[in-house]
Amino acid sequence: MNLSTTQLDTARPADEGSEIRGLLRQSLETLLSRIYSFEQRSAGRASPGREVEGAWEAYAELGLLALTLPEEHGGFAAELADIAMAAELMGGSMTVEPYRPTMVAARLIAAAGAPDQQARWLPGVASGTVRAALAHEEGSGRLAAPIAAAAVREGEGWRLSGRKTVAAGGDNADVFVISALTDGETVLFAVPAGAVKRRAYRCFDWTGAADLDLDGLVLPADALMPGGGDALARALDEATALACADAVGAIRAANRLVREHTGTRKQFGRSLDSFQVLQHRMVDMAIAEELAAPIAESAIKACELAAPADRARAVSAAKVKVGDSARLVGQECVQLHGGMGLTQEYPASHLFARLGLFERAHGDRDDHIERYAALMSR
Amino acid sequence: MYTEEEEAFAAEVRAFVRENCPETVREKVIGAMRITSDERRAWHRALHARGWAAPHWPAEYGGTGWSAVQTYIFAETLSEEGAPDLGSFGLKMLGPTLMRYGSDEQKARYLPRILSGEDYWCQGFSEPGAGSDLASLKTHAEFDGTHWVVNGQKMWTTMAHEANMMFALVRTDPSAPKPQMGISMLLIDLATPGIDIRPILLLNGERTTNEVFFDNVRVPAENLVGEPHKGWTYSRVVLGNERLSIARIGLNRRQLAKLKRIADADGLLDAPLFRARVVAAEIELTALEAMAVGMLERARAGLAPGIEANMLKIKGSELQQTLAQLLAEALGRRAAPYGADAIDPERPWAAALFKSHFDTRVVTIYGGSNEIQRNIIAKTLGLGAAR
Numbered sequence: 001m002n003l004s005t006t007q008l009d010t011a012r013p014a015d016e017g018s019e020i021r022g023l024l025r026q027s028l029e030t031l032l033s034r035i036y037s038f039e040q041r042s043a044g045r046a047s048p049g050r051e052v053e054g055a056w057e058a059y060a061e062l063g064l065l066a067l068t069l070p071e072e073h074g075g076f077a078a079e080l081a082d083i084a085m086a087a088e089l090m091g092g093s094m095t096v097e098p099y100r101p102t103m104v105a106a107r108l109i110a111a112a113g114a115p116d117q118q119a120r121w122l123p124g125v126a127s128g129t130v131r132a133a134l135a136h137e138e139g140s141g142r143l144a145a146p147i148a149a150a151a152v153r154e155g156e157g158w159r160l161s162g163r164k165t166v167a168a169g170g171d172n173a174d175v176f177v178i179s180a181l182t183d184g185e186t187v188l189f190a191v192p193a194g195a196v197k198r199r200a201y202r203c204f205d206w207t208g209a210a211d212l213d214l215d216g217l218v219l220p221a222d223a224l225m226p227g228g229g230d231a232l233a234r235a236l237d238e239a240t241a242l243a244c245a246d247a248v249g250a251i252r253a254a255n256r257l258v259r260e261h262t263g264t265r266k267q268f269g270r271s272l273d274s275f276q277v278l279q280h281r282m283v284d285m286a287i288a289e290e291l292a293a294p295i296a297e298s299a300i301k302a303c304e305l306a307a308p309a310d311r312a313r314a315v316s317a318a319k320v321k322v323g324d325s326a327r328l329v330g331q332e333c334v335q336l337h338g339g340m341g342l343t344q345e346y347p348a349s350h351l352f353a354r355l356g357l358f359e360r361a362h363g364d365r366d367d368h369i370e371r372y373a374a375l376m377s378r
Numbered sequence: 379m380y381t382e383e384e385e386a387f388a389a390e391v392r393a394f395v396r397e398n399c400p401e402t403v404r405e406k407v408i409g410a411m412r413i414t415s416d417e418r419r420a421w422h423r424a425l426h427a428r429g430w431a432a433p434h435w436p437a438e439y440g441g442t443g444w445s446a447v448q449t450y451i452f453a454e455t456l457s458e459e460g461a462p463d464l465g466s467f468g469l470k471m472l473g474p475t476l477m478r479y480g481s482d483e484q485k486a487r488y489l490p491r492i493l494s495g496e497d498y499w500c501q502g503f504s505e506p507g508a509g510s511d512l513a514s515l516k517t518h519a520e521f522d523g524t525h526w527v528v529n530g531q532k533m534w535t536t537m538a539h540e541a542n543m544m545f546a547l548v549r550t551d552p553s554a555p556k557p558q559m560g561i562s563m564l565l566i567d568l569a570t571p572g573i574d575i576r577p578i579l580l581l582n583g584e585r586t587t588n589e590v591f592f593d594n595v596r597v598p599a600e601n602l603v604g605e606p607h608k609g610w611t612y613s614r615v616v617l618g619n620e621r622l623s624i625a626r627i628g629l630n631r632r633q634l635a636k637l638k639r640i641a642d643a644d645g646l647l648d649a650p651l652f653r654a655r656v657v658a659a660e661i662e663l664t665a666l667e668a669m670a671v672g673m674l675e676r677a678r679a680g681l682a683p684g685i686e687a688n689m690l691k692i693k694g695s696e697l698q699q700t701l702a703q704l705l706a707e708a709l710g711r712r713a714a715p716y717g718a719d720a721i722d723p724e725r726p727w728a729a730a731l732f733k734s735h736f737d738t739r740v741v742t743i744y745g746g747s748n749e750i751q752r753n754i755i756a757k758t759l760g761l762g763a764a765r
């Protein structure tokens with residue numbers, strides 16, 4: 001089964017970058033159909049590196065890792081929407097490499113890092129030799145929970161304390177952007193991964209992550225990034241919006257898979273998709289997809305153009321709606337497959353896991369309802 | 379809801395579990411972690427020694443002769459306390475079927491061995507092409523004068539790799555006018571030559587279920603249950619035999635308690651949105667319990683359960699899924715890590731919660747999917763019959 005030969009039919013408004021995006025999309029689709037069939041993914045995730053061999057290098061070759069980064073550091077002028085396009089296709093193929101985490105952290109270094117920090121890390125990201133990850137969430141990752149990680153001055157530099165949990169892409173990251181509090185203010189550090197104590201593991205959806213133990217981590221003065229809380233807030237919204245794009249890709253893939261299965265599987269002498277009750281369920285899944293895709297796009301646009309409060313509202317709205325669609329489609333994808341929906345050798349359960357963990361990441365439904373409520377106009 | 383005597387009985391059962399089932403095992407069960415087959419067997423022996431391995435069985439076969447309510451309280455208390463499940467295949471499905479349709483020899487041979495745990499059974503009904511439409515099964519057996527010779531493939535055969543026996547549905551009369559009429563039930567020793575058991579891995583990486591291939595497997599004539607070609611009728615009894623316990627009220631109550639514990643530790647029970655969902659789940663559970671008790675009272679009065687049992691299966695399984703989802707939600711982002719490397723020493727149970735959210739998806743699929751249950755209810759309600 002090849003999940004990656006996606007034919008997306010979303011109409012996109014003609015904008016300046018749309019031509020490049022179209023070409024990029026085609027190249028990525030071609031790449032994924034060549035190296036990322038479900039079987040190739042299975043072989044990759046089960047290998048010691050837990051990735052599809054050569055995938056990261058291929059992303060770099062296509063220029064995906066350079067998108068939006070400063071040109072003087074090997075980057076390529078582009079829009080967040082280009083990264084989102086890639087994220088959506090990768091969601092459909094359920095790629096396990098840390099593309100989104102790396103791009104979010106790299107963009108944060110570009111936005112908030114000192115020139116030296118940018119020069120040190122960004123060329124490597126753009127060329128595919130450096131992976132980056134943002135280590136911000138703690139504990140359950142509730143949106144409103146204050147961070148507890150702290151930075152205190154020590155001599156010229158800093159001493160950190162605290163823990164970061166489930167940093168996406170943290171298992172193989174070369175550089176972490178770590179958030180901490182100092183005098184009640186959020187500060188960011190760019191830290192080579194070798195300096196940090198980490199526990200690396202995989203998640204239920206086979207993507208990698210890590211917990212970081214910051215206690216006793218001593219950093220030189222130049223680890224501090226000039227930008228702070230505002231840049232972080234933007235990065236977190238971008239991460240959320242990109243995760244929505246990934247989920248939209250997985251939702252599309254799940255709907256295709258279910259229709260294919262129920263169209264071919266026969267019980268009681270009829271194909272499953274001839275039972276009206278199942279037809280209605282698949283119609284609801286199709287509606288969920290149609291609802292999710294445009295609101296995810298709006299969130300990406302808001303990240304690029306809107307003022308912080310509007311951006312936050314758009315992103316929270318997307319997280320709630322895409323989350324609802326993800327839940328419905330992920331669960332029905334398993335149910336309508338019957339037993340096949342649970343096996344490791346078939347994509348349905350993997351899509352359930354990807355969509356289920358999307359719900360758990362970047363703040364859950366309640367968090368975003370609350371954030372939206374606080375910003376809602378009367 | 380319960381009488382004083384019934385409450386006292388529940389207390390007695392609770393004390394027995396705590397004394398005879400090691401805490402480590404109960405913690406694993408509550409944490410949705412796998413227990414070993416040795417741990418399950420040890421618990422089976424403890425129950426058997428107390429005469430409680432099959433309380434729902436008639437006393438003449440080694441059951442307790444308890445009332446329906448007592449049997450229900452017993453099962454739910456075990457579940458609440460985290461006692462391992464002994465498995466339904468022998469005790470709940472095949473046992474009662476043999477009592478009703480088995481030969482005297484079959485009863486004498488198999489029932490005591492089910493009761494003691496000496497035999498462990500699996501259920502060979504489903505096939506690749508026969509899931510919801512079970513009657514379309516293709517595995518077939520021909521009689522050669524002394525033996526039934528079985529060929530074909532079963533699928534989703536849970537615990538086949540730990541079981542030593544299988545009760546299976548096989549086609550014995552391909553020319554029967556209706557597919558349901560040409561099926562027999564065979565008792566198959568899994569040590570017989572020609573049987574190949576292959577694992578099916580679920581996404582959680584665990585082997586719970588299997589494919590089983592039959593290549594000229596010879597099953598002695600005396601291992602056919604009841605009469606030839608009547609297996610379909612018997613299978614309806616097998617599938618109907620778990621009615622009251624399938625809603626897993628006790629399990630749901632245990633999960634609700636765990637949810638509250640985890641959510642409270644994180645201050646989530648004070649978060650209005652989350653709290654409201656926990657409250658809704660508790661109210662749903664209360665409603666289901668009341669429904670189950672109503673069914674028990676009818677059972678006490680000697681009435682057979684009707685479609686309320688199908689309804690209870692639907693709602694009980696949905697509630698199991700809601701609670702599993704809420705448990706994963708309570709962990710937030712910490713629900714994601716999985717596998718040996720991911721075990722957080724401070725919360726070893728956390729890595730199992732998303733897994734159990736996933737595992738619980740099966741409860742609306744097996745035992746007759748919820749769609750099939752709804753079809754049965756619709757038919758029983760006479761919907762569309764007036765045409």
Ligand SMILES: Cc1cc2nc3c(=O)[nH]c(=O)nc-3n(C[C@H](O)[C@H](O)[C@H](O)COP(=O)(O)OP(=O)(O)OC[C@H]3O[C@@H](n4cnc5c(N)ncnc54)[C@H](O)[C@@H]3O)c2cc1C
Pocket residue numbers: 265267268272275277278335336337338339340342500501502503504506508509510511533534535536537587740743744745746747748749750753
């Ligand atoms: C973990 C696991 C363990 C199992 N253990 C056992 C076991 O030990 N022994 C055994 O014999 N079997 C076992 N099963 C099999 C189980 O009983 C079947 O999976 C179940 O009967 C559904 O069949 P199916 O998987 O072929 O799905 P299908 O029958 O292909 O159904 C797919 C979907 O279509 C729906 N559907 C089908 N027909 C209709 C209809 N007419 N109207 C509306 N909707 C319909 C179903 O509800 C389902 O949502 C197990 C399954 C699993 C996943």
